[in-house]
């Protein structure tokens with residue numbers, strides 16, 4: 424199938440993305456979600472929490488003190504930027520997603536799959552991007568929910584950030600000011616350190632500006648000095664132009680539509 428046929432085959436399909444906090448969707452796979460939306464896919468985002476315990480780039484953005492409320496608004500703005508059709512924000516406790524409300528969250532993911540009948544589900548891999556326990560919890564709940572549907576389940580895809588990429592972002596962002604920059608308090612080298620190799624990548628070079636625009640909607644998370652905010656267009660295209668995935672080991676009798684738009688990664 425050539426690129427045009429693949430985009431045509433995507434039209435009218437549905438993809439469900441399941442993440443932990445507002446901004447995960449843009450950081451992990453904002454380019455892919457925008458590309459899917461532009462191809463006519465109904466993208467549904469399920470966000471487990473409002474991110475109420477996250478960091479704050481500038482306290483004046485949270486004047487009323489309700490970070491969860493502000494971040495929910497930022498998420499809706501980012502979703503509009505990416506073309507996401509529906510955003511479901513749940514109130515599970517930020518920081519405790521691996522252990523809190525386990526049966527309830529499982530049932531909510533199953534219910535979203537039953538309601539939206541997605542052709543594919545995207546979530547974190549088991550490294551949680553950087554061992555973030557909330558991300559790992561969302562990975563676990565989503566895997567279990569998809570598996571519980573047996574062969575009727577849609578194919579499940581795990582998104583990862585490759586090892587070394589965030590270090591390259593810091594270096595490209597340049598200058599001693601950002602040399603030891605952290606991402607939301609996380610060391611750049613933590614990203615992807617435990618990621619399993621991707622099996623396919625999706626070319627999102629033409630959607631990088633939308634990914635960055637969506638990330639910058641998350642103002643409480645990404646101030647102007649953030650390394651991702653300092654990349655110029657060419658650096659961003661080069662560093663963020665491919666998003667990395669692997670198919671989860673779950674059954675599905677359905678064809679794999681996301682993998683069709685990707686390019687296989689040759690195994691090392």
Ligand SMILES: [Zn+2]
Pocket residue numbers: 443444447555558
């Ligand atoms: Zn997160």
